[in-house]
Amino acid sequence: MLLVYIPLVSLVFVIYVKWRLNYWKRRGLFQLDPEFFFGNTRNEVLGSVSKFEVFRDRYLYIKSVNRKQCGMYAFLDPWYLPVDHQIIKNILQRDFSYFENHGMYHHEKDIVSMNLFNIEGEAWKQLRVKLTPSFSSLKIKTMFQILLDKTTILEKIIHSYSSENEPINIKDMMRRFTSDVIASCGFGVEANSMEDPDNEFTRVGMEAFYPGLLKFFLIETFPAGLLANLGLRSNGYKTSKFFSDLVTQTLQYREKNSISRSDFLQLLLELKRNKTMTDNEIIAQCFIFFIAGFETSSTTAMFAMLELAQNEGIQNKLRDEIRSVLGKHGGDLCCDAVMEMEYLDKIVNETLRKFPPGAVIPRRCTKTYKVPGTEVVIEKGTRVIIPVWGLHRDPEFYPNPEEFNPENFSTENKAKRPDIAYIPFGEGPRMCIGLRFGVLQTKLALIALLRNFKHTLNSRTKTPIEIDPEAIFVLNIKGDVWLNVSKV
Numbered sequence: 001m002l003l004v005y006i007p008l009v010s011l012v013f014v015i016y017v018k019w020r021l022n023y024w025k026r027r028g029l030f031q032l033d034p035e036f037f038f039g040n041t042r043n044e045v046l047g048s049v050s051k052f053e054v055f056r057d058r059y060l061y062i063k064s065v066n067r068k069q070c071g072m073y074a075f076l077d078p079w080y081l082p083v084d085h086q087i088i089k090n091i092l093q094r095d096f097s098y099f100e101n102h103g104m105y106h107h108e109k110d111i112v113s114m115n116l117f118n119i120e121g122e123a124w125k126q127l128r129v130k131l132t133p134s135f136s137s138l139k140i141k142t143m144f145q146i147l148l149d150k151t152t153i154l155e156k157i158i159h160s161y162s163s164e165n166e167p168i169n170i171k172d173m174m175r176r177f178t179s180d181v182i183a184s185c186g187f188g189v190e191a192n193s194m195e196d197p198d199n200e201f202t203r204v205g206m207e208a209f210y211p212g213l214l215k216f217f218l219i220e221t222f223p224a225g226l227l228a229n230l231g232l233r234s235n236g237y238k239t240s241k242f243f244s245d246l247v248t249q250t251l252q253y254r255e256k257n258s259i260s261r262s263d264f265l266q267l268l269l270e271l272k273r274n275k276t277m278t279d280n281e282i283i284a285q286c287f288i289f290f291i292a293g294f295e296t297s298s299t300t301a302m303f304a305m306l307e308l309a310q311n312e313g314i315q316n317k318l319r320d321e322i323r324s325v326l327g328k329h330g331g332d333l334c335c336d337a338v339m340e341m342e343y344l345d346k347i348v349n350e351t352l353r354k355f356p357p358g359a360v361i362p363r364r365c366t367k368t369y370k371v372p373g374t375e376v377v378i379e380k381g382t383r384v385i386i387p388v389w390g391l392h393r394d395p396e397f398y399p400n401p402e403e404f405n406p407e408n409f410s411t412e413n414k415a416k417r418p419d420i421a422y423i424p425f426g427e428g429p430r431m432c433i434g435l436r437f438g439v440l441q442t443k444l445a446l447i448a449l450l451r452n453f454k455h456t457l458n459s460r461t462k463t464p465i466e467i468d469p470e471a472i473f474v475l476n477i478k479g480d481v482w483l484n485v486s487k488v
């Protein structure tokens with residue numbers, strides 16, 4: 001009997017898989033050739049290649065065969081990949097109401113997962129409205145002094161490396177700088193990770209960022225309710241507990257001692273006093289500010305330094321600008337001085353173009369959508385991938401996309417391409433809420449590193465660089481980046 005059933009069940013399975021992997025063809029959409037069962041994601045799931053590079057190259061391939069969009073499969077799950085800039089713009093802006101969710105795992109039992117990035121629909125809208133004032137230019141100006149204090153520490157540390165003629169591991173140093181900034185501006189906690197390498201904050205941040213491919217696969221594949229009830233914590237049990245305890249204790253301390261401080265937690269505490277936010281909601285938002293804020297900015301500063309260390313002319317020009325603007329401000333590193341540094345702005349933009357931390361942006365279709373100007377219909381529930389890195393490396397928008405050229409951001413060159421060709425912070429109502437803060441901390445790190453020091457690439461840095469396949473949420477380099485530093 002078994003001999004009859006096994007081949008029969010196998011046959012039914014094969015037919016089912018093939019039928020699933022024909023989903024896009026049946027809907028009249030060009031599709032990437034899927035592999036049996038794995039679809040188009042085998043190499044990413046096995047960790048042999050970075051999913052960010054895969055999507056960048058897919059974008060370039062699909063454009064090269066003159067297609068505007070395509071279908072693909074994560075195992076048997078159909079995903080939609082637009083490459084036409086107008087379709088992408090519609091999804092992110094005009095037709096946002098069809099694609100308002102990131103489609104990320106979240107469940108109430110997993111407190112930190114209920115954060116602004118993950119939650120959906122009406123709950124997201126309401127929370128976004130409540131949190132937006134916390135990130136206004138004015139609020140960020142009130143945190144400037146905290147940022148400045150951390151910048152001064154960074155500069156002192158760089159000074160000691162140069163005096164001792166020691167190379168700096170800039171990847172690690174930038175992580176420590178941004179985690180100290182966010183811990184302090186976020187919740188008034190002095191993480192001191194720049195001075196204390198074994199600090200808990202950096203460890204916790206790394207655990208959240210590198211969950212491992214297996215856990216990522218589970219989260220992407222199985223229903224959130226099932227996983228949460230089985231005890232899964234998307235960002236690790238220790239990370240969740242660390243944040244819950246830290247925020248709860250800080251909240252209690254401030255309430256008990258009537259302490260007020262100009263940081264994000266204070267703004268959340270005011271929402272709690274107005275009865276518009278609960279303790280658990282506060283914990284989740286503190287968590288996402290830390291997680292979304294530290295690795296994105298630290299990799300931006302790291303990639304910028306990697307480029308500058310290899311482009312002496314650009315590095316010198318930037319240092320000249322920093323010195324000249326600070327000179328006009330009597331040597332005072334103030335918010336206005338940072339805003340006046342136009343070349344620095346171009347360099348940060350060019351870094352975010354060449355190496356966008358959010359190299360793909362996920363969306364979930366929330367209402368069945370007909371792609372304008374085509375017959376293609378995207379069903380409710382379909383995963384959509386916005387190929388940010390592909391747009392940023394598209395020769396149609398950037399004539400020499402592999403070259404690090406800050407002049408890509410001259411007024412003249414910006415006017416030559418559509419705005420949507422540059423979206424390191426996403427676009428539309430769901431774009432990054434911490435944009436200003438992220439850019440400011442990156443710029444301050446670069447000022448501290450460059451105004452009095454010259455950097456070159458140390459031979460311990462592996463070139464050409466490799467992208468880390470295990471970096472799942474934020475684009476990163478495999479291995480470390482070492483720089484020689486000397487006083488100028």
Ligand code: HEM
Binds near residue numbers: 296431
């Ligand atoms: C260079 C620095 C940064 C980059 C490149 C970056 C990039 C991004 C991107 C690509 C998104 C998704 C946007 C979309 O779906 O359209 C995002 C969302 C988000 N970012 Fe950032 N980010 C940065 C810094 C920060 C900082 C400093 C914070 C907080 C302190 C932050 C908090 C968030 C949050 C909470 C969201 C979710 C917004 C929502 O879903 O409504 N980010 N970021």
